[in-house]
Amino acid sequence: MTMPATALDLGRSAFSEHRWSDALDCLARADSEGGLTAPDMELVASVAMLLGHDADGVEYLTRAHQEFLTLGDMAGAARCAAWLVLYLMDIGEPARSSGWMSRAQHLIAGMEEPTEAEGYLLIPAALGALYGGDPTASDELFGRAFEVGQRFHDRDLTALGQLGLGTARITLGFPDEGLQLLDEVMLSVTAGEVSPIPSGIIYCAVIGSCRLALDVHRAQEWTAALERWCGDRPDMVMFSGQCQSHRAELFILHGAWDDALAAARIAQDRSRRGDPEAAWGAWYQQGEVLRLRGSLEEAEAAYAKAGETGFEPLPGLALLRMAQHKTSQAQVLLRRAMSGADPANRCRLLPAVVQVELAEGDLVAARAAADELAAPVHEASRPLERALAAQAEASVLLAEGSPEAALISARKAWRIWYSLEAPYDAARCRVLAGRACAVLGDPDSAIMEFEAAKGEFAELGALPAAAEVLGLTGERPTGQDSPLTARELEVLRLVAEGNANKAIARSLYLSEKTVARHVSNILTKLTLPSRVAATRYAFEHHLFN
Structure with missing residues (x-):
């Protein structure tokens, strides 16, 4: 006869199937009905953290620590204390984190045998050294944590130590070595060898390190993997905001700026709901789109929100x-x-x-x-490195009065940006090429480059960049022959700057309903299908200030 599944059985099963909300409900019910063992309390703590319930997660992990103490399991108690150090540091409670650090150190000092908790306690110090400007010390500390993880066959600690080593090596200026270490640690994560919270930490940190190493292909690959990982855990809050901020950055690179803004807003929401690490990227990427579109006041506000996290935008x-x-x-x-x-x-x-x-x-x-x-760049370097170096070289050569060399570098950079499907940066290189052609006495080629760049900027809604091109060609805003009224022209200019109806209404002291009517009239009069097409029209007809 098969016994009915208990709440504890159902909770454990839901956890293994990544159904976090069901797992929390069942395990909490099991706790109220008959209590949980210390390992099961650790399990509930992880689920609560993943769902963004930080206070509940800390409470359950504290109870697990106390239960291990009662049982005389000092290693288990020290492990819980070490994780509390990391959790509390992550959610912005340094005083409590410091208190648990002291308790964990006292526990370890009183133990006759070493424990894996010693390795976990190295992580906060290693992170402090990394972000405090001492990557050499960070490298040494992460290396020690990695060794402890291997000695105790603790896959989570081993993976976190290796993650830190890879990040430190990149920071020290050894990107190839660092990326190789990160690829290796990702193998253990994607194979399911690492538990959920360390896996999420590793996913997000690896993507950040790929960005730091200017490896856009790796960043795209691991961002897609993180998106799938989060998609398999739809009710997870922790890490999901960071995933969206990484997506926003890639959308910006590829010219999908509306999608970038949408991803940034989701990341902001998730950061408030329990993924605080997403806040900087969420606001910074929003600021980037707004700056590129010329909405400078809104960009300033977004950068200010990013700066509130403690990291400069x-x-x-x-x-x-x-x-x-x-x-x-x-x-x-x-x-x-x-x-x-x-x-x-x-x-x-x-x-x-x-x-x-x-x-x-x-x-x-x-x-x-x-x-x-350019110093570390060679033909085998990552494409983004080569594109940035060539573009910078073209800009400086132009200023130095070497237009022929500048043209070569600008076109080299354009080819790489084009291969990376980065329309904005590719268009910037066409502007450089056009400027070089103009200096070389080739106005026809210059106009061709400027027109191509202007069309791309119009498509993106990159108002400042488009205005720069108009300045180079001597064109000026006209709009005198436009079928639009003065108010409709005003609305169209704000649409071209990337403003939504609500922002336009606020700017012009109109109702949103009135703005919507103006937008509809604009599209009708100009026989245009969308706001994007209206933006392109505004650029092509120089209808902005």
Whole structure:
């Protein structure tokens, strides 16, 4: 006779099937009916954290720690204390995290035999060294954690230690070695050898490291894998916001800016619901789209929200300052950031440094930045590295009065950006090529390059970049022969800047219903099918200020 499944059985089964909400309900019921063992309390703590219930997760893990103490299992108690250190640090409670660190250290000091908890306690110190500007110390600490994980056959700790080693190596300026370590740790994650929370940490950190190493193909591959992983766990909150912020960044690269904004908004929601690590990327990527579209005040607000997380919104904020004609402030921001940056972050900032130094007229500093960006680059380098280096070189060569060499570099960069399906950056390179052609006395080729770039910017809604092209060609906004009324032209300009009806209504002191009617009239009069087409029309007919 088969015995009916208990709430505990159902909870464990739901956990193994990634049905987190069902798992939490069943395990909580089992807890109220007859209590849980310490390992099952650890299980509930993980589920609660995954669902964004931080307080419940901490409470269950604290109870598990106490139960292990009661049973005399000091290793289990120390392990729970070590995880509490990591959880509380992640959710922004450093004082409680420090308290649990002291308790865990005292427990370990009183044990006769070593325990895997010693390795987990190395992780916070390693992260502190990594983010505090000492990647060498971080590398050593993560290496020790990795060794402890291997000694105790703890797959979670081994994977986290190897993750840290790979990240530290990239930060130290050894991207190939670091990426190889990260590929290896991802094998254990995708094979299901690592438990859910460490798996999510690893997914998100690996994608971040791929971005830092300028490896867009790896970033795309692992972002797709993370999206599938989150999709198999639809009620999970933890890590899902980070997944959306990574998606937003890739959407920006590939010119899907509306999709990027949508992903950023989801990430912001998830960050509030229990994935705090998503906050910086969610707001930063929103700021990037708004800046590129010319909505500078809204971009400023988004960057400010990103900055509230404690991480500076760079290089985006510096490029915003440049767009606001505050180039000297942009220069100060980047020079300060560069002065304390590790090799990997210097590389991330250098393309913006070139732009800002050229705008500020410091050709020597721009040349130094372009040379530093190009120094590690060769034909076998990752495409994004080669594209950024070639684009920076073209910009500096133009300023130095070498248009022929600049044209070669601009077209080289364009080919790589085109192969990466990055329309905005590819169009920027066509502008560089057009400027070089104009200096070389080839106006027809220059016009061809400018027109191609202008069309791409119009498609994207990149108002500032389109205005730059118009300035180069000597074109000026007209609109005198437009069939639209003065108010409709005003609405169309705001549509072309990427504003939604609500924002347009607020700007013009109209109701949303009135704005919607104006938009409908615009599309009808111009026989256009969509707002995107209206934006393109506005650029082509120079209907913006």
